[in-house]
Amino acid sequence: xxxxxxxxxxxxxxxxxxxxxxxxxxxxxxxxxxxxxxxxxxxxxxxxxxxxxxxxxxxxxxxxxxxxxxxxxxxxxxxxxxxxxxxxxxxxxxxxxxxxxxxxxxxxxxxx
Amino acid sequence: xxxxxxxxxxxxxxxxxxxxxxxxxxxxxxxxxxxxxxxxxxxxxxxxxxxxxxxxxxxxxxxxxxxxxxxxxxxxxxxxxxxxxxxxxxxxxxxxxxxxxxxxxxxxxxxxxxxx
Numbered sequence: 035x036x037x038x039x040x041x042x043x044x045x046x047x048x049x050x051x052x053x054x055x056x057x058x059x060x061x062x063x064x065x066x067x068x069x070x071x072x073x074x075x076x077x078x079x080x081x082x083x084x085x086x087x088x089x090x091x092x093x094x095x096x097x098x099x100x101x102x103x104x105x106x107x108x109x110x111x112x113x114x115x116x117x118x119x120x121x122x123x124x125x126x127x128x129x130x131x132x133x134x135x136x137x138x139x140x141x142x143x144x145x146x
Numbered sequence: 147x148x149x150x151x152x153x154x155x156x157x158x159x160x161x162x163x164x165x166x167x168x169x170x171x172x173x174x175x176x177x178x179x180x181x182x183x184x185x186x187x188x189x190x191x192x193x194x195x196x197x198x199x200x201x202x203x204x205x206x207x208x209x210x211x212x213x214x215x216x217x218x219x220x221x222x223x224x225x226x227x228x229x230x231x232x233x234x235x236x237x238x239x240x241x242x243x244x245x246x247x248x249x250x251x252x253x254x255x256x257x258x259x260x261x262x
Binding site: 068070075076077078079080083124133134135136137138139 | 150179188189190191194202237239250251252253254255256
């Protein structure tokens, strides 16, 4: 069965610092991986997705993620955090089945 | 485009009552998904439709839950009778399914259900 694990339910960084949110997947076949962001009381918005075209994926708002097959990871990064990045971030995976399986989420706090 | 539309945004009801959640997918999309978000279980798929046909309903908790998609522009999720443990945020998402499985799902704002 497909699954993703997000390490760290809460991450706190200072404004301007590097953001690193971790996601590991388990799979016996090549996965399709996604990062979504959820702002308070809102739905989920796609940040970026991995579709096997390139291992380094650039998304919106300056985020990017690198697919590392050897580490079964798809960590999300941003060089410099902004206050507006405070939200909950979800890693998700799908294979042939189109529905997404989500990780448990990581809440990002950005301190001034 | 208006995006995925869900109604109501908030619903408060009493245990035992019937609850109906509604979703209008993005025009032209052919796949529709219902997810539920709770603190305990996170985001989990309830059911999804492709071309108005239910494909996978293995996530539907029990017979109290039912979902329909009578046409390409409308879906409902019904809970009858409702119970306090059904309290959650219910999301609808839609996508344009192509030959691969990398279709982006677009989420609605969700319906926050509280069952007293």
